[in-house]
Amino acid sequence: MRHSRHLRLPLALALAGLTVLAGAVIARAGDHRAVVLDIKYSRFEPDELRFEAGQVVTFVLSNDDPIDHEFILGDQAVQDRHEMGTEPHHGSIPTEVTVPAGQTVRTTITLPERGDLIIGCHMPGHYGYGMKASVSVG
Numbered sequence: 268m269r270h271s272r273h274l275r276l277p278l279a280l281a282l283a284g285l286t287v288l289a290g291a292v293i294a295r296a297g298d299h300r301a302v303v304l305d306i307k308y309s310r311f312e313p314d315e316l317r318f319e320a321g322q323v324v325t326f327v328l329s330n331d332d333p334i335d336h337e338f339i340l341g342d343q344a345v346q347d348r349h350e351m352g353t354e355p356h357h358g359s360i361p362t363e364v365t366v367p368a369g370q371t372v373r374t375t376i377t378l379p380e381r382g383d384l385i386i387g388c389h390m391p392g393h394y395g396y397g398m399k400a401s402v403s404v405g
C-alpha cells in the first residue's frame with residue numbers, strides 16, 4: 268500500500284528548486300522512493316512517516332533554518348545514544364547526517380523489514396524541543 272501523502276511536496280519545496288525536484292523523481296523508479304523531509308523552525312515536516320518493509324528510501328532533507336540540524340534515524344536506543352553523545356558532525360553513515368543551515372542534503376537508506384523507528388535531531392536542546400519524527404516500517 269502506497270501512502271501518497273508522503274510524496275506530496277511541501278510548500279517549502281518551491282524554495283529549494285530543481286535539485287529537490289530531481290530527487291523526487293526517484294520515487295517513480297520501482298521500490299526506490301524519495302521523501303522530502305522539510306526542516307523549519309527546528310521541526311521535521313512531515314513528522315509521521317510510513318514505509319514498506321525493506322524499502323529503499325532517499326530522504327531529501329531540506330533545511331530552511333539559519334542553523335545546522337541533524338538527521339539521525341534509528342530506534343530509541345540510537346536516539347538516546349546521540350542525545351547523550353558529543354559527535355559534532357555526521358556525514359559518513361547514511362542514517363546519521365548533518366544538514367547545514369539553508370542546505371539540502373540527500374541520504375539513501377535501505378529500511379528494515381519491520382519496526383518503529385525515530386528520526387531525531389540531537390543538536391543541543393532540539394530533541395527535547397520536539398525535533399523528531401516517527402517512522403513506521405512494515
Ligand SMILES: [Cu+2]
Binds near residue numbers: 336337393
Ligand atoms: Cu535540530
